[in-house]
Amino acid sequence: MFDAKKETKNIVKFIRDYFKSNNLGGVVLGISGGKDSGVVAALFTEALGKENVLGVTMPCHSIKDDKDLAKVVADYYGFELINVDLTKTYDTFKDEITTLGDFKEENTLNSDINIKPRLRMSTLYYLAALYSSLKGKTYIVGGTSNKSELFVGYFTKGGDSVCDISPIADLTVEEVIAVGEVLNVPKEVLYRTPSDGISQKSDEDKLGVKYSDIAKYMEDKDSLPKEIATKIEKLHKSCEHKFNIPTYRKEK
Amino acid sequence: MFDAKKETKNIVKFIRDYFKSNNLGGVVLGISGGKDSGVVAALFTEALGKENVLGVTMPCHSIKDDKDLAKVVADYYGFELINVDLTKTYDTFKDEITTLGDFKEENTLNSDINIKPRLRMSTLYYLAALYSSLKGKTYIVGGTSNKSELFVGYFTKGGDSVCDISPIADLTVEEVIAVGEVLNVPKEVLYRTPSDGISQKSDEDKLGVKYSDIAKYMEDKDSLPKEIATKIEKLHKSCEHKFNIPTYRKEK
Numbered sequence: 102m103f104d105a106k107k108e109t110k111n112i113v114k115f116i117r118d119y120f121k122s123n124n125l126g127g128v129v130l131g132i133s134g135g136k137d138s139g140v141v142a143a144l145f146t147e148a149l150g151k152e153n154v155l156g157v158t159m160p161c162h163s164i165k166d167d168k169d170l171a172k173v174v175a176d177y178y179g180f181e182l183i184n185v186d187l188t189k190t191y192d193t194f195k196d197e198i199t200t201l202g203d204f205k206e207e208n209t210l211n212s213d214i215n216i217k218p219r220l221r222m223s224t225l226y227y228l229a230a231l232y233s234s235l236k237g238k239t240y241i242v243g244g245t246s247n248k249s250e251l252f253v254g255y256f257t258k259g260g261d262s263v264c265d266i267s268p269i270a271d272l273t274v275e276e277v278i279a280v281g282e283v284l285n286v287p288k289e290v291l292y293r294t295p296s297d298g299i300s301q302k303s304d305e306d307k308l309g310v311k312y313s314d315i316a317k318y319m320e321d322k323d324s325l326p327k328e329i330a331t332k333i334e335k336l337h338k339s340c341e342h343k344f345n346i347p348t349y350r351k352e353k
Numbered sequence: 354m355f356d357a358k359k360e361t362k363n364i365v366k367f368i369r370d371y372f373k374s375n376n377l378g379g380v381v382l383g384i385s386g387g388k389d390s391g392v393v394a395a396l397f398t399e400a401l402g403k404e405n406v407l408g409v410t411m412p413c414h415s416i417k418d419d420k421d422l423a424k425v426v427a428d429y430y431g432f433e434l435i436n437v438d439l440t441k442t443y444d445t446f447k448d449e450i451t452t453l454g455d456f457k458e459e460n461t462l463n464s465d466i467n468i469k470p471r472l473r474m475s476t477l478y479y480l481a482a483l484y485s486s487l488k489g490k491t492y493i494v495g496g497t498s499n500k501s502e503l504f505v506g507y508f509t510k511g512g513d514s515v516c517d518i519s520p521i522a523d524l525t526v527e528e529v530i531a532v533g534e535v536l537n538v539p540k541e542v543l544y545r546t547p548s549d550g551i552s553q554k555s556d557e558d559k560l561g562v563k564y565s566d567i568a569k570y571m572e573d574k575d576s577l578p579k580e581i582a583t584k585i586e587k588l589h590k591s592c593e594h595k596f597n598i599p600t601y602r603k604e605k
Contacts (some may be wrong), residue, residue, distance in 0.1 A: 108603055115601045185449055193445040194476075197437055204483065212482040216475050222511050223471035224446075230464040231456065244598065259474050263511035267600040276603070346496065348519040349367045351360050351528070 105279035109144070112268050112280070116148035119266060126238025127153040128266070129229045130245070131221055132182065134158075134170030136291050137245040137269065140277050143284035144268050145243055146178040154180035155232060155240065159221045161187040173287050185228070187220050194220075218260030229265075241265035249274045249315045253333060254340020255308055262343070273319065274312040308336070357531035361396070364520050364532070368400035371518060378490025379405040380518070381481045382497070383473055384434065386410075386422030388543050389497040389521065392529050395536035396520050397495055398430040406432035407484060407492065411473045413439040425539050437480070439472050470512030481517075493517035501526045501567045505585060506592020507560055514595070525571065526564040560588070 119125070128145045132138045145154050158171045168184070175182035194216070198204070222242075229240040244264030246256055248271050256262045269277050274295075281291040295304040295312075305311050310332055317324050318333045325333075371377070380397045384390045397406050410423045420436065427434035446468070450456070474494075481492040496516030498508055500523050508514045521529050526547075533543040547556040547564075557563050562584055569576050570585045577585075 103603070111604070112601050119599055183453060185453070187446075187449070190442060190446045190449060194439075194442040194479075197439070197442060198479065198483075201435060201437070204487070208486040209483055211486060212479045215482060216479050219471070219475035219478065223468050223475065226471065226511060227446075227450065227464040227468050230467060231450075231461055234460040234463060235456070258517075259478060259511055259515035263515075264598060265510075265594055267598050270598075270600045271602050342517060346516060346519050346522075347371055348522045349364050350523050351355070352363070 103276050103279060105276070105283050108272075108276070109280050109283045112144055113148045116145060116266065116268060120149060124239070125241055126236065127155060127232060127240040128243045129155045129157060129225050129232065129240050130243045131225055131261075132156040132158055132171040132174055133245075134167040134174070134290060135293055135295055136281060136286070137247055137277060137295075138171075139174045139286045139290040140281040140284065141243055141245045141268055142174055142178060142180065143281065143286050146180055147284065151179040154178075155228065156180055156182040157225060157228060158182065158184045159187050159224055160184070161191050161217045161220065170290050170293065174290055177285075177287050183228075185224050187217070187224065190220060191217065215257045215260065218257040222260050222263045226263075243268070244270065246270050247274055247277050248272055248319070249312050250304070252319060253308060253310070253315060253336040254343055255304060255336075256343070258343045273316040275316055310336070355528050355531060357528070357535050360524075360528070361532050361535045364396055365400045368397060368518065368520060372401060376491070377493055378488065379407060379484060379492040380495045381407045381409060381477050381484065381492050382495045383477055383513075384408040384410055384423040384426055385497075386419040386426070386542060387545055387547055388533060388538070389499055389529060389547075390423075391426045391538045391542040392533040392536065393495055393497045393520055394426050394430060394432065395533065395538050398432055399536065403431040406430070407480065408432055408434040409477060409480060410434065410436045411439050411476055412436070413443050413469050413472065422542050422545065426542055429537075429539055435480075437476050439469070439476065442472060443469065467509045467512065470509040474512050474515045478515075495520070496522065498522050499526055499529050500524055500571070501564050502556070504571060505560060505562070505567060505588040506595055507556060507588075508595070510595045525568040527568055562588070 128149060130138060130142055132142060142156060156175050158168050160168060172182060225242045229242050232240040242264045244267040246262055247269050250256055251270060278291060296302060314325055314329050315333055318330060322330050382390060382394055384394060394408060408427050410420050412420060424434060477494045481494050484492040494516045496519040498514055499521050502508055503522060530543060548554060566577060566581050567585055570582060574582050
C-alpha cells in the first residue's frame with residue numbers, strides 16, 4: 102500500500118541528500134501546467150527552498166492555459182518562473198527544413214510533435230549552465246517523468262526523459278496525485294487532464310489505454326481483460342530501445 | 354589483441370541483424386568530417402547499402418572544413434548527404450535568451466557550446482521521422498560515440514550520445530581508426546585531429562589527457578604515471594550521472 106505522506110517525506114530527503122553529497126546548488130524545472138511538473142516543483146521547493154528552484158515555461162505554438170497554470174504553481178510555491186518562448190526558434194528550424202523540400206504536413210507531423218520536447222530539454226540545460234555561471238553554484242535539471250508513462254514509452258527519447266535527477270519516475274500517475282495532495286498542489290493543476298499540449302488530444306486518447314489500467318498491469322497484469330493487457334504489453338515492449346541503446350560489444 | 358578485420362565483419366553483421374530483426378529500413382547519421390562519423394558511415398553503408406544511409410551535415414557557426422570533409426566521406430561511399438544549417442535556429446534561440454537579460458559571454462559560454470550537439474540530435478531525429486514517413490520504411494539514428502570519449506564523459510548529455518544503435522561505443526579511438534583502415538576511410542578524415550568543431554580546441558587539449566592514455570588506463574591503469582591516472586579516474590567518476598539518472602525508488 103502506497104503511503105503518500107511517508108513517500109513524500111522520503112522523496113524530499115532523497116533530493117536533499119543528493120544535492121548535499123554532490124555539492125549542488127539549484128534545480129531547473131520545465132513547468133507545463135500539468136500535474137507532474139506541479140508535484141515535482143512542490144517536492145523541490147520543499148527540499149531545497151524556493152530560492153533554489155527555477156521554473157521555466159517554454160511555449161511553442163502552445164495554448165495560453167499552460168502558461169497561466171504554470172504561474173499558479175510558481176505563485177503558490179513562490180519560486181522564480183521565467184518564460185522562454187520557443188515558437189520563433191521552432192519556426193526558424195522549420196524554415197530550414199523547408200529548404201530540403203516542400204514536405205506535406207502528414208509527412209512532418211511526427212517530426213514536428215517530437216522536436217518540441219527536445220527543444221525544451223535543450224533549453225532547460227542551457228539555463229542550468231547559465232544559472233550555474235551567474236549564481237556561482239551548480240544547477241541541474243529535474244525530471245518530471247512518472248512510472249506509468251515511462252512504462253509504456255510515452256515520452257520523447259532525447260527529450261522530456263533527459264534529466265539529472267528523477268524524483269517521481271517510480272510513482273504511478275495515481276501515486277503522483279497522492280503525493281500532490283500531501284503537498285497541496287493547486288487543484289486545477291493536479292487534476293487537469295494530462296495532455297502533451299501539442300496534439301490537442303489527451304494522453305489517454307493518444308495511448309489508447311487508461312493510466313489506471315497501466316497501474317493495474319504493473320501491479321498484476323492478470324487483473325485486466327486480456328485485450329487491454331496485450332495492448333499495454335505491446336507498448337511496453339516496443340519502447341525498450343528508448344532505455345537501452347543496442348550496442349556492439351567486441352570480442353574479449 | 355584487437356583483430357580489426359574480424360571486428361569490422363562482426364560490427365557489420367551486428368547492424369544487419371539488428372535491422373533485420375526489428376524490420377528497420379534506414380539510418381540517419383550526423384557527418385562531422387571527423388573519424389568517428391566517417392567510420393560509422395562506412396560501417397552502415399557496408400551493412401545496409403548506400404541507398405539506406407542518409408548523411409547530414411549540420412553547421413552551426415562552423416568552419417567550412419567540416420562540410421567539405423563530410424562530402425569527401427559521402428562521395429567515397431556514395432550515400433546521400435544533405436545539409437541542415439542550424440546557424441539561424443541557434444541565433445533565433447539566442448535572441449530569445451537575450452530577452453531574459455543581457456548576459457556576458459563568459460556566462461553563456463558553456464551553455465552555447467552544449468546546445469549545439471542537442472540541436473544536432475534534435476535534427477537527426479526530425480529527419481529520421483520525416484524520412485520514415487517519406488520512404489515508407491523506418492529510419493533510426495546511428496550513434497558515433499567511441500569508448501574512449503564515453504569513458505571520460507566527453508560528450509553532451511542529451512546530445513551526441515543519444516542514438517538508436519551504437520556500433521563503435523565499445524571501441525577505443527585507436528580501434529576505431531583500425532576499423533577505418535579496414536574500410537578504407539579517406540585518410541584526411543580518418544587521421545584528422547579530433548575537435549568538437551565548436552571551441553577551436555582539439556579534444557585532447559580540452560580534456561587535458563591524451564586518448565592513448567585513456568586507452569592505456571582502460572587496459573591497465575597501473576601502466577600510467579599516477580598523476581595522469583588520477584586525472585582520468587576523476588573525469589570518469591564525474592560523468593557517472595550522464596549514464597545513470599539518480600532516481601528515487603519507493604518502498605516495497
